[in-house]
Amino acid sequence: MSSPTTVPSALALSSSALFASSAGRIPLFSRFSVYTPSIRQQRSRCRRLFAVSALAEPLEVCAKASVTTPGKLGDCPFTQRVLLTLEEKKLPYEMKLVDLRNKPEWFLKVSPEGKVPALKLDEKWISDSDVITQALEEKFPDPSLAVPPEKASVGAKIFSTFIGFLKSKDPNDGSEQALLTELTSFNDYIKDNGPFINGKDISAADLSLGPKLYHMDIALGHYKKWSVPESLPYVKSYMKTIFSLPSFTKTRAQPEDVVEGWRPKVEG
Numbered sequence: 001m002s003s004p005t006t007v008p009s010a011l012a013l014s015s016s017a018l019f020a021s022s023a024g025r026i027p028l029f030s031r032f033s034v035y036t037p038s039i040r041q042q043r044s045r046c047r048r049l050f051a052v053s054a055l056a057e058p059l060e061v062c063a064k065a066s067v068t069t070p071g072k073l074g075d076c077p078f079t080q081r082v083l084l085t086l087e088e089k090k091l092p093y094e095m096k097l098v099d100l101r102n103k104p105e106w107f108l109k110v111s112p113e114g115k116v117p118a119l120k121l122d123e124k125w126i127s128d129s130d131v132i133t134q135a136l137e138e139k140f141p142d143p144s145l146a147v148p149p150e151k152a153s154v155g156a157k158i159f160s161t162f163i164g165f166l167k168s169k170d171p172n173d174g175s176e177q178a179l180l181t182e183l184t185s186f187n188d189y190i191k192d193n194g195p196f197i198n199g200k201d202i203s204a205a206d207l208s209l210g211p212k213l214y215h216m217d218i219a220l221g222h223y224k225k226w227s228v229p230e231s232l233p234y235v236k237s238y239m240k241t242i243f244s245l246p247s248f249t250k251t252r253a254q255p256e257d258v259v260e261g262w263r264p265k266v267e268g
């Protein structure tokens with residue numbers, strides 16, 4: 001049985017370091033006034049510190065390994081969604097990179113369907129990015145990434161229409177138009193409600209959609225020489241904002257892995 005490749009995150013800090021870094025996020029003094037957190041802010045910070053410091057070890061997460069560069073993270077948008085959630089919640093984690101072309105026995109034991117992402121929470125392995133991100137939100141509610149149910153599905157058809165267009169061999173089958181229709185409605189939504197899906201703050205909905213837009217951008221750029229048209233400036237600026245978040249640059253796949261990952265769909 002092969003042992004997993006583990007990659008500790010830079011966030012796998014001791015709890016004292018976590019106290020220091022969390023406290024450091026809010027300046028204690030501003031130029032003119034002394035900062036006094038409200039009771040609600042203090043309670044929320046205490047709850048978060050208690051939950052995070054109760055983590056004896058970094059959270060273990062199974063992630064797709066790169067097919068182009070040994071020891072690097074691969075190109076799974078669902079894995080990136082979970083890593084983004086861990087990063088935005090400032091939770092320490094350790095990645096176990098899994099070669100999905102040759103799944104080791106230990107991995108099939110923790111993820112019987114053989115899929116990443118999988119995360120160990122309270123001594124139990126859980127799979128599926130929907131289930132994992134919901135469980136993280138419940139256990140570590142601060143900072144909140146919760147999104148109202150009516151906004152959770154904004155942009156949800158972009159990924160499937162992107163795949164339809166990517167696989168299409170007939171330029172007149174309407175698949176490009178189907179994607180443009182979804183992107184246009186997302187453009188209008190962000191124009192009226194942005195800059196993020198839930199308004200001014202990032203939420204779980206952005207962490208789900210961001211990696212999918214990244215795949216769309218790279219795969220359609222490579223295989224179709226296509227990019228989001230200038231007529232959709234809010235989609236373009238949304239992508240730029242998400243792709244440049246520190247949490248995103250730290251957890252994104254290498255473009256060459258994204259290209260290789262989609263090759264079977266394009267050529268198949």
Ligand SMILES: N[C@@H](CCC(=O)N[C@@H](CS)C(=O)NCC(=O)O)C(=O)O
Nearest residue numbers: 076078100114115116117128129130
């Ligand atoms: N619905 C799942 C989808 C997970 C999924 O499809 N993961 C892919 C990698 S991106 C996988 O593990 N595929 C198994 C394989 O390639 O054998 C989720 O949201 O986590």
